[in-house]
Amino acid sequence: MNDPYWLANGGNGDYTIGMIIDSADDVFESDEINNSNQGELIDRDTLVINGTTLADLVGTSANVVLEPQLAGNVFDFDYSISNIGGSSTGGNYTVSFYLSDNDLISPLDQFLGSTTLSNLAAGASTGLLRSQLTLPGVNDAYWLANGGNGDYTIGMIIDSANVVLESDETNNSNQGELIDRDTLAISGTTAADLVGTSANVVQEPLTAGATFDFDYILSNIGGAPTGQPIKVSFYLSSNTTISSSDYFLGDATIANFPANASTTTLSQQLSLPPAGDPFWSGDGTYTIGMIVDSDDVVAEVSESNNSNLGNLIDQDSVLITGTQKADLVSTVSDVIFEPQNAGNTFSFEFEINNLGGLASGAFDVSFYLSTNDIISSADQFLGTATLGSVTANGSTGLLTVDLTLPGINDPFWQGDGTYFVGMLIDPNNAVDESNETNNSNTGFLLDYDDVIINNTSQLGQRGSDDFLGTDAADFFQGLRGDDDILGFGGDDELRGGRGDDFVIGGTGSDIVNGNRGDDLLIGVDLDNALNVNGDQIDILIGGFGDDAFILGDTTQSYYNSTSSTDYAVIADYTAGEDVIMLHGSAGNYSLGTPSVGLPGTGIFQGNELIAVVQGDTSGLSLTGAAFEYI
Template identity: 30%
Template sequence: MLTLVLAVSSVVGAADLSSAGIAVDVESSMSELGAVVVEIVWTQGANEAFLALKAPEGVEAIIEGGRLIAAGERISLGTFGPDQEMRVEVFGLEEGGEALLVAERSAGPESYQSVIDIKIKHDNAVLAGSREYLIRPAREADFIAREESRDQPHAARAAEPGRDAIVIEALIPKILATIFVEDPSNHAIPDGPGNCADAGGVWPVESREYLYIGSAPAGATSTAITVHVEITHPVMADLQVAFGRADSLYTTFWLNYLLRYDPGVNLDRDFTRDKYSNNFMALGDAVNGYYQLAVRDCVAADTGTLTYFSVLVEYDGALDVDLVADSVSVDPGTAAAGDDIRVTWAGHVGGTDSIAGGFNTRIYLSNDTNITTADTPLATVNEAAASDPGDTFGDGAPGRTVTLPPGVSDGTKYIGIIVDSNDAVDESNESNNSAWDAITIDSTSSLDLVADSITPQTGSVAAGASVNVNWFGHADAGNSGDISGNFTVGFYLSNDATVTTGDTLLDRVTISGPTTPGESFGASGRSLSIPGGTAAGTRYLGLIVDDTGSVAETNENNNTATSAITVTGGGGGQADLVTTACSVSPTSVEVGDLITVNWTERNQGDVEAPAFLTRIYLSTNPVWEGPSTDTRLIQFDHGPYAAGFQQSLNTSVTIPAGTSDGTWYILVVTDARDVVPESNEDNNMCASTITVGSGGGTGSTDRWLIPAAASAPGYSGSDWRTQIAITNPGNQTREATVYYVSDSASWPGTLLSGPISIGARRSHYIDDVLRNLRPTAGLLYVVLDDPGPVVTSRTYNLASDGSTFGQGIPGVPLISGDAPDELILPMVHSGGGRYHTNLGLVHASSGSMTVEISIYTAGGSLLAVQQRTVTDGWDQINDVFDKMGVGAASIEGGWIKVRMISGSPDAWTCYASVVDKETGDPTYVAGVEAE
């Protein structure tokens, strides 16, 4: 594993090079440690900067081109400017070593700033970056008062801790095999001095690769590390050399330590007439450093060239190192998904040789006893303390706590370990590195926490003061096992006796597991602080066990306890929102019915109430128990309300699907999110009773639809109006409310008129019902308080001479839950310059539906198919034949099929309007449900 950390913060002349450290781990063969490459690209700015590299203290390093940086010294990389790129190879950096990449600017205006992009690579893989860093001009005060040359700019002040640095940490390989592959390029060897004893004439082979040779492992023999060099000449013929002369030896190769010629460390192998040669040299067990292969020519004049070469450094000794996983134990043996468990394990170092470095143990969750690195990792532990044969390792007390992943399936699983999971240690036996213990996952086990009581030690407390409470809870005695993990207990201040996590949190404690069945918890005299500004009056101290929801319980409804307390000193100078005069109409309904809710809001406090939310809920009782219990139907943004301001309000809501038969309550809750500080928080809600039930509700004909209505100019100079009539043939007075739904308006649209009282055997008639919204077009929706009345309409054209023509559009009774699968529109015409047909789609509920529209000729030929989504209310497609690409065809007596393909509308319908282009006269076509 090779770990690099890039940490850049700030240096002289680079004040904005700040960044958090980036840690990058890459898998790298332990036997192939190459150069670390730093790539720098200029991305912005017109003024060049200076770059320099500082070597770590105590470590010599090599950079590209063979330049040596002595320990602790810095070397200039030169100037760096627009559109330039720089590539620097760094060698010799040991674990924990630190190299400083310094980007510098001379003093100048702020506009001289530049941006560079830095990447760190190893084996062509990007390890850190690409990150951009801003270089700003240095301040004059940052420079020492002396002449600075351009190639050695100032910024050499010692880097302070946390200042700019590229920190490179390398885990040095324990086995030191590095392979040089063949270099395909030709390397011409310059003529030598004619005498191999001379000191001159040594050249590094032209390769960017450097060879790391480290110390041999403990226990290795003195000849454990061997260097093999294989040379292949470029031609098959023998090389011409002067036979018998001492200086006729052709070439000599050295392994040069840090690019310095050292005849004492060389291969010293002579190559004369052989076409190739394979030679080796034993280096022993004490070599440690970076090397480059160098060549020396001892002949004064020759024509030979070196074409291919390869080098292999190998470790010859066979160490007997063995890591053994002995055992694993899991506690508890049964747990639920998301629980914490404790894992203990033991292992030992086998074999006869010591381990050169550390290793790790990784804990896994597996579906079987074959523990592999493909299983789910839970934790990793460094076992560096064990190194010699017979040493033991592991965590036997208290063990390592790990968390089971959420969502893990129930059943028998296995908690296993793999010793040396990243293969850092070469072992004589790799098959004994794992062990396991079984665990039962049961997320449905019977676990239950119960809140018993919370009791204040005084009956009243001032706002801003503290009160001591006694509180207690227990784990149910019927639990199937321990609650292994920790859980929390929250203390809350509530405005009512129903405490929720939405109330004001005062304090929280953690109960440490395991908690056994029947075990109690709690304390006496815990101090709770009441927030300053809390309104005077009766408040409630609440206790919620497991308020963060960490324990899956069979009963989540017994986790709370409350106690009333009087808060003093919080009144006066506050707002007070009051909700009154709540009523609903009708009071007997069915699922899907629309009801009207009326109420009044008033600020009876003495200061302004800021903006707040009013929400309407459906509840099983007249007490608001919060959004997690009651069903929210609608909400409004209201306020701010000045002191004394009052307004009466109404809205319409739909009884949601799934509401059971029986008595329900409509709750109007003002300041539902409790954002307004009030002198009295107990008067923000009022309730009205409704009865939900089949047969006792509004029935199948208490809602009517007029699919199309208008008050707007039309085709060819026409001017359209809609009349509506609601007729009550019965003997009882009825009420009707009329809504208007325009294109894409949310259902049920805008309240247009009502409630309208219609006496027995009377009719309510409205001409040009949409005149106040002109010009507009849409649909009309009529809601009755009880069945009986019928609804119809006429949409007509008013000519300039006062004459009219038009079409009757009958009301469509809406039946909840009886939405058709498809509707047919017969006798539609198009084309021929005479007709066009408009198609209307009505979605009589909230949400959306998608329909498939198919157009057929009278002979049954399919002309076009198209899908269309209707969101809420009403959608009309004018000249639908043209919109679907068949407008040029002359169609008479055709028909349209509309099929619902997605959505769950309470009711829907469609219609067509066939318009005679010569007269402007329309014909209404109602959708008919096919058998």
């Protein structure tokens, strides 16, 4: 192929193959002119011959436009290609570019890119072409494998896909310097690259002001040492992004760091800002992290990976409490009306301030009655108020709570005189406070007030006594005489004693005990028509004598509500002595078994339980002598 004969005779086409007989004229013949050219298929044959010429592509110039180069650079590569063959390429072909650590270009070298060129005619040249190529970046594995900075060769392989049939397939590359390759110096192939690879707050969770250990590991993933010591700075952030504008905790200096090396586990002792520091935004999750090479003294492959690579890599999220605590203290304490009597319900004004920097959340305030000016939970409990959250440095404003003193003859009393009403703020310690010692006993009229309390006791005499109870739970003992006892409010215990007594429990679940004598016993409050059918369970005890248990009057039945906890218990009915008085007639009632789980006989008005009769009930009949109707 590409023989000069073919090139001189037009290449492919019709050719004749023939013979010349006695071509050396060794034989003397009668006719010397008929030794050849006597005719087709006689001494010659004409045929078509193809494949006489092929393309042959070679590089004719190669140049890296700017030298030397740096790793990662984008650069221009100028080149030209000629077809020295006798035929065109017949179509497009590819030119591939490679980077080599020697002066021989092969497909095993570092591929830089390729371009597609169009059909190139026989004997033609591309002219000067330019392709833009990119070198591997700093610390690329290629550089590390080939020794870093130094001389490298950039060259091309023409028709790298072998799509063009050429007369010479060996001259598509490696024909010479500046012909199809160019050798140049490349630097900046390796550099240090400093990153954090482990970060851990050793003690978690933390409290504001705590001193703690921060363990960490650094790595130089670059191909060059740092060449000098580096600084690592530690910061506290309210979010997951560490920056030099965060709260500075301290720094450490690390000696010259070799390439592709890591430190051992290092530990730095750091201290959090104290509670109340302006940095804190409240208890919660914060981030403690580091910035490697915080002074930027080392030129690195990447300056963006010195921080914020991830949790437990170069930072650690940690729960921090005690940063801003509430501090609840009372500033007003006042019994509105003075003096008071035992059993009274009275108004107590108070105001609570939050001196701390964090909202308190809901909390309770418990109120106590004390015999001295030291209020504690061992004193007489009066009640609790539940308050909503008080904002930081805020106040509840003036509040009022209604409290009830212990009833007359309550064991708490030590006689009439001066007592103290005070409060315990957050008695259950639901609020984490900066000062837990100022929730009580800070001062007179601040969280307690003194008050004179009278009528703390009322004792029965030998004669006939009148006892009037209070809103609280009262205890009365009538002793002798025909006593009138009214419990009024509260869960009272009332004892008539000897004599024919009239004992009324009033509101509340009372124990009404006639004791001796012929007594009249009523469990409800006769002055409150609504309350006679209130939610109360009264125990009526006649004791000795002919007693009357009054369960209704001329206008209504008592305990006739829909509540299952509204009935009387006649604890000691004695047949032949006692009488049960009901409103209406026998036809309005029925006897049965109570559903409340108590022994005895139930008195029902319709489906409503009025009373449970205990004692001698075997012969109990609504039409018998045991009942009277009003």
